[in-house]
Amino acid sequence: MPSFNEVLKEAGEFGRFQKRVFFLLCQTGVIFSFLFTSVVFLGQEPNNFWCRIPGAVELSKRCGWTLEEEENFTVLPLTLGNRSSDRKCDRLDIVWDASVSCASPLARYGNLSAGNLPLTPCHDNWVYKQPHSSIISEYNLVCSNAWLLDVSQAILNLGFLAGAFILGYAADRYGRILIYLLSCLGVGICGIIVAFAPNFTVFLIFRFLQGVFGKGTWMTCYVIVTEIVGSDQRIIGIVIQIFFTLGIMILPGIAYLIPTWQGIQLAISLPNFLFLLYYWVVPESPRWLLTRKKGEKALKIMHDIAKHNGKYLSPHYSEITISNEEVSNPSFLDLVRTPQMRKNTLILMYAWFTSALTYQGLVMRLGIVEENLYLAFFISGAVELPAALLILLTIDRIGRRLPFGISNIVAGIACLTTAFLPEGIPWLKTTIATLGRLAITMAFEIVYLVNTELYPTTLRNFGVSLCSSLCDLGGIIAPFLLYRLAAIWLELPLIIFSILAGVCGFLVLLLPETRGISLPETVEDVEQLS
Numbered sequence: 061m062p063s064f065n066e067v068l069k070e071a072g073e074f075g076r077f078q079k080r081v082f083f084l085l086c087q088t089g090v091i092f093s094f095l096f097t098s099v100v101f102l103g104q105e106p107n108n109f110w111c112r113i114p115g116a117v118e119l120s121k122r123c124g125w126t127l128e129e130e131e132n133f134t135v136l137p138l139t140l141g142n143r144s145s146d147r148k149c150d151r152l153d154i155v156w157d158a159s160v161s162c163a164s165p166l167a168r169y170g171n172l173s174a175g176n177l178p179l180t181p182c183h184d185n186w187v188y189k190q191p192h193s194s195i196i197s198e199y200n201l202v203c204s205n206a207w208l209l210d211v212s213q214a215i216l217n218l219g220f221l222a223g224a225f226i227l228g229y230a231a232d233r234y235g236r237i238l239i240y241l242l243s244c245l246g247v248g249i250c251g252i253i254v255a256f257a258p259n260f261t262v263f264l265i266f267r268f269l270q271g272v273f274g275k276g277t278w279m280t281c282y283v284i285v286t287e288i289v290g291s292d293q294r295i296i297g298i299v300i301q302i303f304f305t306l307g308i309m310i311l312p313g314i315a316y317l318i319p320t321w322q323g324i325q326l327a328i329s330l331p332n333f334l335f336l337l338y339y340w341v342v343p344e345s346p347r348w349l350l351t352r353k354k355g356e357k358a359l360k361i362m363h364d365i366a367k368h369n370g371k372y373l374s375p376h377y378s379e380i381t382i383s384n385e386e387v388s389n390p391s392f393l394d395l396v397r398t399p400q401m402r403k404n405t406l407i408l409m410y411a412w413f414t415s416a417l418t419y420q421g422l423v424m425r426l427g428i429v430e431e432n433l434y435l436a437f438f439i440s441g442a443v444e445l446p447a448a449l450l451i452l453l454t455i456d457r458i459g460r461r462l463p464f465g466i467s468n469i470v471a472g473i474a475c476l477t478t479a480f481l482p483e484g485i486p487w488l489k490t491t492i493a494t495l496g497r498l499a500i501t502m503a504f505e506i507v508y509l510v511n512t513e514l515y516p517t518t519l520r521n522f523g524v525s526l527c528s529s530l531c532d533l534g535g536i537i538a539p540f541l542l543y544r545l546a547a548i549w550l551e552l553p554l555i556i557f558s559i560l561a562g563v564c565g566f567l568v569l570l571l572p573e574t575r576g577i578s579l580p581e582t583v584e585d586v587e588q589l590s
């Protein structure tokens with residue numbers, strides 16, 4: 061009986077069939093990037109807002125004030141006098157009733173100067189003036205509630221974390237394509253509910269669920285692609301990252317054209333329903349079918365692949381070698397039971413955590429021009445394109461391990477250098493910080509590929525999902541670590557990033573090289589990697 065790799069070679073390792081499936085699944089990367097980064101536009105801070113004085117609505121109608129006139133009467137007194145008040149978060153501690161004069165509403169307080177009127181913190185009655193609505197204005201996430209915007213992104217990352225465990229396990233047990241399709245359906249439905257959430261609690265619940273299902277689409281599509289191509293073609297997993305970057309570059313255009321956050325949310329969620337059409341064009345992974353002792357179905361799919369690729373399988377291919385490894389429900393113990401698997405798992409978990417923490421930290425710190433959010437976000441995506449191109453040029457020539465290690469080390473050196481450069485040369489600090497981001501982006505993209513190649517088929521989806529869950533943990537920690545340490549010393553976060561990335565660079569050199577090697581089918585195959 062021939063092995064799966066022998067049959068795949070005869071059917072075509074990257075023919076017309078695989079190219080079609082690859083292109084279709086790459087679109088998942090575009091839509092997932094929308095979800096991953098959408099908070100930047102869903103949560104735009106209002107350009108101008110203030111707190112209404114009780115009775116101001118009725119008084120404005122009676123006096124015929126414009127919104128600007130009401131703002132002047134409300135906000136101007138807050139700026140007068142020697143007071144440290146935050147004019148956006150406080151209001152005058154007064155009430156306007158029918159006795160208030162339209163021409164001079166503060167005249168009744170004549171015994172007090174405008175700068176000495178009593179103040180009180182504002183908790184509701186906010187007024188927003190801005191061209192785009194956002195979840196900030198929808199749910200009043202300003203002043204004392206501003207931290208809730210960070211919670212909304214942390215909740216999404218928690219969803220990614222839960223999805224990595226739950227759907228990673230489900231994909232190894234019930235199949236790649238089934239979990240992929242269910243995840244697409246879940247992302248779409250939850251995204252619609254998020255757009256019409258009646259309150260912030262409902263918003264958070266379904267944003268969490270959107271993260272769960274979103275992680276299922278992203279991780280499962282990646283595994284499907286790598287399992288239906290030959291060992292020489294698995295670098296196409298890096299190309300999926302390019303589609304993620306393209307999504308980052310497309311999103312600001314969507315946000316610019318759509319004036320409301322609900323519209324943006326629907327625009328980035330509804331395309332997930334189109335992926336349900338893949339039921340008729342994307343097959344189950346034949347590698348997974350073999351591990352579940354479904355050789356006949358796997359062989360049928362291989363015949364279809366050969367037919368679409370213009371190839372012909374030999375008639376004696378009536379059965380494909382099935383792994384003799386017993387199939388069981390995967391668990392964390394399976395990933396650390398043997399020496400090589402244990403070493404791979406621990407190093408990869410640390411690499412995922414470091415890549416996410418450093419990447420998101422550098423993105424937040426880089427501080428690309430804030431005057432034009434849309435252009436700045438586009439540029440931040442464009443910076444990532446050279447990373448994928450550098451990987452494509454090097455990874456099949458010198459292997460995975462060396463670029464993986466060097467990119468982490470370069471990122472660490474760039475962070476450390478940026479921390480100690482004088483403030484008088486901002487262009488140099490920005491340039492080196494950008495180099496650090498380019499390097500950590502390379503590391504981030506390589507870890508996807510290496511993680512897939514270092515686990516056997518029976519544990520691959522679970523292993524990738526478990527290790528990548530540390531990425532979500534890094535994403536949750538990054539903003540808190542950045543801002544808390546920056547309050548002590550602005551450059552302190554960069555030093556932490558440099559230490560983490562430098563250590564990671566040397567650790568990944570301990571991983572086995574996988575260039576040109578067939579995907580391992582069993583734990584024994586992994587143990588034999590050197």
